[in-house]
Amino acid sequence: MAINYKQCPNCNSRNVVNIIYGLPTHEAMKDAEAGKFMLGGCCVEMDSPDYHCNSCGNEWTKNEAIDRAYEKINRVIATVGGYFGPSYHVEIDLEAEEVSWSKSEGEGIWQPPITKPITDAEAKTFMFNLQWADLLNWKKEYPNPGVMDGTHWQVELVREGRNIKKHGDNNYPEGWDMFCTTIKELTGREFS
Structure with missing residues (x-):
């Protein structure tokens, strides 16, 4: 927590x-x-x-x-995907008011990132949705020891003080779907 x-x-x-x-x-x-x-x-x-x-x-x-x-969060960096399918990487910089999104079709080859500005209203809605997803109360790890391949995800919160990292393998916190929907709404692109 x-x-x-x-x-x-x-x-x-x-x-x-x-x-x-x-x-x-x-x-x-x-x-x-x-x-x-x-x-x-x-x-x-x-x-x-x-x-x-x-x-x-x-x-x-x-x-x-x-x-x-939640006000202490300056940036959100999130990655989701697996080796055999597409992966997505997004960085939301709340101080610079911009979002960067990129995609990989596999084997670690990433497309150049697409960057766009976000409005103050979009940033506020994003932060409200992070609270709704209860992001800060997610556990640090969501492992699934019985599965070797599949979907891996990581979220890093860059904040005043210390950064927070949360990750999982084929296992997700309760607010994960809300988090992915929030990313899609902000970027206008796929994230899941």
């Missing part, structure tokens, strides 16, 4: 605790005083924060942490 809910989006501190709502027991009050969590009161509203930073006092929701994690 690449979403760190307990890292402050304001100061990047990890000195963060959960905020607990409801009428606290005596034991819960002691735990709150010990700094194990923070009491948020009896009423929970739609936008009540889930986390509190002890370093700067910032508070945020789980959804804000998710949004921030």
Whole structure:
């Protein structure tokens, strides 16, 4: 998982605790005083924060942490295919607002990439769809040890901080079809 809910989006501190709502027991009050969590009161509203930073006092929701994690993505590099069939490679550069797509018919010989600009609206829709596909919560590997040939895929996220790589062999995360559809919509070309 690449979403760190307990890292402050304001100061990047990890000195963060959960905020607990409801009428606290005596034991819960002691735990709150010990700094194990923070009491948020009896009423929970739609936008009540889930986390509190002890370093700067910032508070945020789980959804804000998710949004921030996806905002850190600068580029998406994805490849899918197999030795005997076509393979596809795409690079989406969100900072330069352009996408590059190329295809190989096999044996590692790639066609020259086709590059096109993307609009701000297209980039936002793409990022929304990545969240919908739950890309950051995909496991690192999706192996299929019983199959030697077939379809292999890899996705690399170039982000602020560290890059994230995810890959698989004939095995896919739940959001894979949504991810492929999103690539096709953005590039106007095949990707699967």
